[in-house]
Amino acid sequence: MPATVKTSVPSANDVLMPETLLKKRRGDTKAREQKAADRVEAKRAQKNKRRVIFKRAEQYVKENQAREREEIRLRRAAKASGDFYVPAQPKVAFVIRLRGINNIAPKPRKILQLLRLIQINNGVFVKLTKATQQMLQLVEPYVTYGEPTVASIRNLIYKRGYAKVNRQRLPITSNTLIEEHLGKYGIISVEDLVHEIATAGPNFKYANQFLWSFKLSNPNGGFKGKKFTHYIEGGNTGNREGDINRMVKLMN
Structure with a gap:
């Protein structure tokens, strides 16, 4: 088959x-x-x-x-x-602008611009050197400043902190934003940023430039005494040393 x-x-x-x-x-x-x-x-x-x-x-x-x-x-x-x-002498000061643009001489006006104190109630951190101390003396009638504590620095950054990125004011909502712009300096979190500012570390300049100037409110209960009289005379301007922390608490 x-x-x-x-x-x-x-x-x-x-x-x-x-x-x-x-x-x-x-x-x-x-x-x-x-x-x-x-x-x-x-x-x-x-x-x-x-x-x-x-x-x-x-x-x-x-x-x-x-x-x-x-x-x-x-x-x-x-x-x-x-x-x-x-x-020891303080390494960092927190400076708050109290006076507007009226009746300000050109030199103090320029110093306020260099310090990024453009508006009333603006606040910035300043690393205290011989040059910056001389600048602060020239603008004492228009600002108040003093030595901030670590707690004050932390409260300012957490509550009022904004980043300056490409000339834009961005809220600091996560550590990712900090790491993207300051990671090359070893600053990867908010706590790193607070520590760098508080200790006036080697990368203070970059950390401070990353922060937008703080926009504070008028103090609760108003200013005590005359606003444009020196602090040691019962007013509010000039160096108030550690008492700046009380002012920051009232304005934050």
């Missing part, structure tokens, strides 16, 4: 696909797998970054506490030996 050869007839489900479509499907599958892997890697990197931020924040707290304890120890030692304790 002669052998019979069976030929398979393609069914409707065995439709041949073009090679281009197969390549596209393989490419899409590979892209999905790569995207999933990138997502996992991004989550891991974000977790590690948060851990670094928390460790830095804890370190800053310990440094501030150690500094406060050392200052208390020095005060007690000086008192016990009958001496006077003279604290």
